[in-house]
Amino acid sequence: MTAPTISTDIVTSSEDPFGPEVLHDPLPFQARLREAGPVVYLPTYNVYAMGRYSDVHAALTDWQTFECSAGVGLSNFRKEKPWRPPSLLLEADPPFHNAPRAVLSKILGARQLHTLQAQWATDADDVVDALVSSTLEFDAVPALAEAFPLRVFPDAVGIPHEGRERLLPYGDHLFNAFGPENALVQRGAGTIGEISGWVNDQCARNVLTPGGFGAEIWAAADRGDISHEQAPTIVRSLLSAGVDTTVHALAAVLYALASNSEQWVLLQSDPNLARRAFDEAIRLESPVQTFFRTTTRDIRVGGTLIPQGEKILMFLGSANRDERRWQNPDAFDLTRDPSGHVGFGMGIHQCVGQHVARLEAATVMAALLKRVKTIEVNGPVTRHLNNTLRAWESLPMRVTLK
Amino acid sequence: MQLIVRDKYYQTDDLVSVVLSRTDGGRLPDWTPGAHIDVFLPNGLARQYSLCGDPWNTDNYHIGVLGALESRGGSRFIHDELKIGSVVGLGGPRNNFALTPSKTLLFVAGGVGITPILPMINQAEQMGISWRLLYLGRNLASMAFRDRVERFSDRVTLHPGDELGRMAVSDWIGAPRDGTKIYVCGPERLLTTVTEHCADWQMGTVRAERFTARKFDAPLRSGSFEILMAGSGKVIRVLPTESMVAALRSAGVNTLTSCGMGICGTCEMSVLSGVPDHRDSILDEDERLAGNCMFPCVSRSLTDRLVLGL
Numbered sequence A: 001m002t003a004p005t006i007s008t009d010i011v012t013s014s015e016d017p018f019g020p021e022v023l024h025d026p027l028p029f030q031a032r033l034r035e036a037g038p039v040v041y042l043p044t045y046n047v048y049a050m051g052r053y054s055d056v057h058a059a060l061t062d063w064q065t066f067e068c069s070a071g072v073g074l075s076n077f078r079k080e081k082p083w084r085p086p087s088l089l090l091e092a093d094p095p096f097h098n099a100p101r102a103v104l105s106k107i108l109g110a111r112q113l114h115t116l117q118a119q120w121a122t123d124a125d126d127v128v129d130a131l132v133s134s135t136l137e138f139d140a141v142p143a144l145a146e147a148f149p150l151r152v153f154p155d156a157v158g159i160p161h162e163g164r165e166r167l168l169p170y171g172d173h174l175f176n177a178f179g180p181e182n183a184l185v186q187r188g189a190g191t192i193g194e195i196s197g198w199v200n201d202q203c204a205r206n207v208l209t210p211g212g213f214g215a216e217i218w219a220a221a222d223r224g225d226i227s228h229e230q231a232p233t234i235v236r237s238l239l240s241a242g243v244d245t246t247v248h249a250l251a252a253v254l255y256a257l258a259s260n261s262e263q264w265v266l267l268q269s270d271p272n273l274a275r276r277a278f279d280e281a282i283r284l285e286s287p288v289q290t291f292f293r294t295t296t297r298d299i300r301v302g303g304t305l306i307p308q309g310e311k312i313l314m315f316l317g318s319a320n321r322d323e324r325r326w327q328n329p330d331a332f333d334l335t336r337d338p339s340g341h342v343g344f345g346m347g348i349h350q351c352v353g354q355h356v357a358r359l360e361a362a363t364v365m366a367a368l369l370k371r372v373k374t375i376e377v378n379g380p381v382t383r384h385l386n387n388t389l390r391a392w393e394s395l396p397m398r399v400t401l402k
Numbered sequence B: 001m002q003l004i005v006r007d008k009y010y011q012t013d014d015l016v017s018v019v020l021s022r023t024d025g026g027r028l029p030d031w032t033p034g035a036h037i038d039v040f041l042p043n044g045l046a047r048q049y050s051l052c053g054d055p056w057n058t059d060n061y062h063i064g065v066l067g068a069l070e071s072r073g074g075s076r077f078i079h080d081e082l083k084i085g086s087v088v089g090l091g092g093p094r095n096n097f098a099l100t101p102s103k104t105l106l107f108v109a110g111g112v113g114i115t116p117i118l119p120m121i122n123q124a125e126q127m128g129i130s131w132r133l134l135y136l137g138r139n140l141a142s143m144a145f146r147d148r149v150e151r152f153s154d155r156v157t158l159h160p161g162d163e164l165g166r167m168a169v170s171d172w173i174g175a176p177r178d179g180t181k182i183y184v185c186g187p188e189r190l191l192t193t194v195t196e197h198c199a200d201w202q203m204g205t206v207r208a209e210r211f212t213a214r215k216f217d218a219p220l221r222s223g224s225f226e227i228l229m230a231g232s233g234k235v236i237r238v239l240p241t242e243s244m245v246a247a248l249r250s251a252g253v254n255t256l257t258s259c260g261m262g263i264c265g266t267c268e269m270s271v272l273s274g275v276p277d278h279r280d281s282i283l284d285e286d287e288r289l290a291g292n293c294m295f296p297c298v299s300r301s302l303t304d305r306l307v308l309g310l
């Protein structure tokens, strides 16, 4: 790897943030990126990268200057055809973004989720009880991080049981496809046609069970708050953005608690810290590591002039560990206030599913706190490489019971 | 959030434009056409005003305030007392009148009801939606913001009542058509006419904004108040100059927030007793009146004490 070099007034780095080396362990690269300056040009992809908290936060918030409708991945939709019809949420700007966002914000609002709370608590108890009654040593990725969201989330959206195993590879490919067309994207390319077709089929009105998020999206179309043509694509957003993200976020908090026993003890002594624990894990691990924007005008960031129409790569994960913003940023610390992290983004595109994710995590943590006395990592953990997600393959854990 | 009056000028004899920005110069909370804000006036009143500027402008909110004939003190204060440099409090923005996807949009504005329609027209233009506007007023001189719609003269019908008499609003709207939505804002009588004319149209066709003042259960307060944490019995005082979140944090109470502007909903807390002074952009009217939850990053208290489920 080469150190960043200064050419005239623009800092350049020849590193590949989507190469296997950086994806395995993005932290050293991100530290160099933050050190190099507010904006670093990456000639490998002809993009401008931001890694410091204040710049990433500002770019996420300033939708007027940093637009989404040219795609939030490397591909520029003004020049290349998107691999699937663009999202009406994440790949849209105002005014087109307004109506779909208003509808989803309401459906996924914290108060709307109260009705799910009791059921999800029972589901979490069931999943944890069944697991620890059969074994005290397990791989937490399939056993908890995948098992729980796959049990509750597709039901909440209202899709049938048949075929749900496709949701994880769908999300995996989708999040890979925000990056360059590297081996990770090629790996998924063969099957994605069939999987996408299945996902699209699940968004149809007659497939979705009454009362679920999906049916509520269609009901909003009946009220005229969105159009009927938009409804299936908005349902698709939930199936795209709501599964893998939560899986890797749950794995992140489980790993953080299992590898910091004093924090687990602290959490046991004050279960009210569970919400903070989840957001602190999101800050630390940033399951969604990066997203792109495109400049709508020439803009000066720090000393660098970024021309209009350029792709900006924002490192949420790096911002969340920026020592300019966070004290001792690499520590998982439940006495820290993680408020203001950008792990869910910020501004008008900030994760509309964050209350869903937090409720899932809260119920899982509550179930664990009921049954489990100690929790530790029990063997080498393996990452799953993805161009956008900080993902997990395997997380061996051992627990003892109360 | 505190806003400062940056500019104030008369559009007509009785309608004044007020331009507001943040006292700290920061970016204002985002809004979408149709939205309004609560303005908390120094005389202790709160009133709602539609945003009539441009959502792309993050420095300024523009509102147009009609001097009400029998004012209990809101619009009168704004007209007579509020000056460039005065500071007011902000609630919202909130939007109960949002533009929704449509093939054709019909806007019907009566008098000051033009304010929320102005940014909607720009939005319709940006989205390539065909639209028409019927703008009714007492007389031409009283009809503010005509300059903002003049360039669309082929799509705008101005109807000054003194010259043209009663307008046959129903004729202007015409027969039901698929994919058409009607946005109406103005006096109650106008809203009734339009709603009744379209009673048989498809659900969600007519969207009306009423300028009837929001009810507060208790007088606004500008002094400090107390938070009682139901779980621990701890009492925390919130000073007029600090947010609830700031007070909770300095008392060592763990409060997760994210946007800090009453938009994302991360800091929601349950209210067991007391009446919150809601300043968020999240709760709708019913949820606010229910009063059982609040967002302490921006909201405050109308009562001496709030008991929170902490």
Ligand SMILES: Cc1cc2nc3c(=O)[nH]c(=O)nc-3n(C[C@H](O)[C@H](O)[C@H](O)COP(=O)(O)OP(=O)(O)OC[C@H]3O[C@@H](n4cnc5c(N)ncnc54)[C@H](O)[C@@H]3O)c2cc1C
Pocket (backbone or CB within 6 Å): B036, B047, B048, B049, B050, B051, B063, B064, B065, B066, B067, B068, B069, B070, B071, B072, B073, B074, B075, B076, B112, B115, B116, B209, B210, B211, B212, B213, B214
């Ligand atoms: C969503 C929304 C958006 C709005 N947008 C705008 C806007 O863009 N521009 C604008 O000028 N106004 C707007 N308004 C109205 C505004 O909030 C105020 O109501 C208005 O400025 C009058 O306030 P006031 O204190 O002067 O008058 P108020 O004293 O509140 O009186 C208002 C009217 O109510 C009548 N009234 C007086 N006393 C009573 C009483 N005891 N009970 C019932 N009625 C009484 C009066 O005759 C008067 O016509 C909006 C209101 C809402 C709810």
Ligand code: HEM
Pocket (backbone or CB within 6 Å): A060, A072, A089, A090, A091, A101, A108, A237, A238, A241, A242, A243, A245, A246, A249, A282, A286, A287, A288, A291, A292, A316, A342, A343, A344, A345, A346, A348, A349, A350, A351, A352, A353, A354, A356, A357
């Ligand atoms: C912990 C888990 C999650 C993480 C870390 C996460 C992360 C994010 C981030 C970073 C963004 C903003 C992207 C950007 O600004 O470019 C986002 C947006 C979004 N998320 Fe999540 N997400 C999670 C869970 C969910 C869930 C459960 C859902 C669905 C229920 C969901 C649905 C969405 C949608 C629809 C958007 C687009 C919103 C818009 O553009 O307005 N997410 N998410």
